[in-house]
Amino acid sequence: MLRRLALTAVASLAVLSAAVPAATAGTGPLPLLPIPLPLPSALQGDxxxxxxxxxxxxxxxxxxEADGVYELQCLPAGGTHxxxxxxxxxxxxxAQPTDRNGDADPFRPVPAGTMCTQQFGGSATARVTGTWRGQHVDASFDRTNGCEIARWNTLRPVLPNVR
Structure with missing residues (x-):
């Protein structure tokens, strides 16, 4: 959506810049007025x-050093992370769709009944709460089997690199 807005803005600017010389050919240059143009909220990250x-x-x-509570904000990046x-x-x-259904939710839990390797990746745990792409997030992570380890590793560096 952001790309579409940016492309529309660029196309509009191109049309206007081509039309102004033709419009002023017979009358002389138009006066420049200092009119502030607000950016669409999508371009501002709001x-x-x-x-x-x-x-x-x-x-x-x-x-x-990895243990603790961190705040993470994006667009622009900031917080205590x-x-x-x-x-x-x-x-x-x-955020790019990766599965058959076009779903790209890295916070989704491992589906029930999934076969996972029985390996232990350590006692690290994490909980992520808040908002991602406008969607509510409340997800828990651990490293108790191969599926959970892969899920944790997918979110690095949001989650720390642990051994």
Whole structure:
């Protein structure tokens, strides 16, 4: 949607810049008026469908620096998250549809009945709450089997790299 708005704005500017010389050919130049033009909210990052504001709580990671509560905001990247820009970039990548249904929700739990390898990735846990792309998020993560480890790793660097 953001691309469509930007493309429309560029196309409109191109049409106007081509029309102004033709309109002023017989009358002389038009006076320039200082008229502020507001950007569409989607270009400013204020569109609720793009809003990302998350609280990430990590515990038992085995790394005292990784454990804690972090705030993450995107568009623009900020908050107390130690690598906010990289985390927002990763979330933007994950927003692209990847499965058959066009769903790209990295916070979705492992579906019931999924066969997962029985490996233990450590006692680290995380909880992510807030808003991602305008959608409510309340997701828990651990590393108790292969599926959960893969789910955790998909969200790195939103979640810390743990051993």
């Amino acid at each position: 569109d609720d469908t793009e809003k990302t504001q998350l609280r990430v709580t990590v515990s038992d990671s085995g790394d005292r 130690p690598v906010a820009k990289q985390a927002c970039d990763r979330l933007a990548e994950l």
